[in-house]
Amino acid sequence: MSFSWENVLIHPTDTLRDALEIINTESLRIALVTDNLGRLCGVVTDGDLRRGLLNNLSLNDEVSLVMNSNPVTADVSTPKDQLYLEMEKKGILSIPLIDAGKLVGLETLRGTIGRALYQNPVFIMAGGFGTRLKPLTDTCPKPMLHIGNKPILETVIRNFIKAGFVNFYISTHYMPEQIQAHFGDGSELGINISYVHEDQPLGTGGALGLLPKDLPEGLPLIMMNGDVLTKVDFQRLLDFHVENDADATMCVREYDYQIPYGVINGEGNKIISMVEKPIQRFFVNAGIYVVSPRVIASVPKNHHIDMPTLLEQHMHERSNVLMFPIHEYWLDIGRMDDFNRAQADIHSLGLD
Incomplete structure (x- = not known):
């Protein structure tokens, strides 16, 4: 399983099915919606997809209909400890990183903690x-x-x-x-x-x-x-x-x-x-x-x-x-x- 943020990029016209495949396949459990210039349009989580389906959207509808178009973001220079506190405060697991208006990365809660993952039940x-x-x-x-x-x-x-x-x-x-x-x-x-x-x-x-x-x-x-x-x-x-x-x-x-x-x-x-x-x-x-x-x-x-x-x-x-x-x-x-x-x-x- 990959931890590369580039692998979770989609476009606003991609479908819910495309987002679902990314979320189920990649380990970051999020899809990042960007335009052709690399600017962040929004983010999509499994919860966004499920709420869309409950509202009678189909898997073939565009992901722009369910994405969070106003996600929490941070400048790429933000220290990890500040990112950790922000994620804890907001109850979120990741924050897209922005530089000069463009998406350049994704910081995760686990990444800021810097600890290994345990598979132990x-x-x-x-x-x-x-x-x-x-x-x-x-x-x-x-x-x-x-x-x-x-x-x-x-x-x-x-x-x-x-x-x-x-x-x-x-x-x-x-x-x-x-x-x-x-x-x-x-x-x-x-x-x-x-x-x-x-x-x-x-x-x-x-x-x-x-x-x-x-x-x-x-x-x-x-x-x-x-x-x-x-x-x-x-x-x-x-x-x-x-x-x-x-x-x-x-x-x-x-x-x-x-x-x-x-x-x-x-x-x-x-x-x-x-x-x-x-x-x-x-x-x-x-x-x-x-x-x-x-x-x-x-x-x-x-x-x-x-x-x-x-x-x-x-x-x-x-x-x-x-x-x-x-x-x-x-x-x-x-x-x-x-x-x-x-x-x-x-x-x-x-x-x-």
Whole structure:
């Protein structure tokens, strides 16, 4: 697949079919419409084409009927960090570059980040009922509740996109139509999204058994709950898992609990030590995992199992399940106070 912007050039009189072929063939997921003098007339995305077809246009109609004739552009001398901020602000994946009125290039979000693309699947659990967030979830699945200006699930997905991941699977159960209607096949975000549906809730690990058998061979999968906001470094997590040749890696958070009383230790009726209001520290499951193909293959279709139970089985088999402590921001949006905290945090985190 090519990353050359010259390969996505078309003319205003070319057809929707021509644009569709370019978008489906080239990796930039956009067509650039130019005139005979090399000036930019507009841009076309998959969403533009689908909206045109829904408005009864045919594939033989001219692309000028659906193109965005006023796209965001930038001067070719604009620094990459400014281009990145503009794309983030506008929620777009690329910006045409202009020099003396003519199109001379295309900068992409991935290009400004300067990171490699990962073919590893990302599997997001989005089927829960969100009972503790009622009445908000009476008419909306929890991952589709808005934090800031977009659904929780979109923030999660965009965070993975920034890290270079492009292949996504979403597990649904409760109100799946809302999730699929919003994200579609992922082309609007420049990624691939497929869905697996749980007819009955299968636990946090059971949906692994619904994944297709043609996942990229040999590649570990990142699995995450769809109601978690985090700034964890997914690339570092994946590198850790691969470098240690783990069967599975669980992200963990340190959790402190202060006992509100003085703790007395004794032998018989003799006090041997006293500790006033001691703090105990634990590692808790953060709801983010990396699992290798052998773990995925071990889950039968429509088999109910939670991830801790699944990982315990593999621990007993090979003792090769690791933990990855995360110190970055992390919030499980399970209760109303978590939801309210997320609304306050989102703008300062750079995740909105």
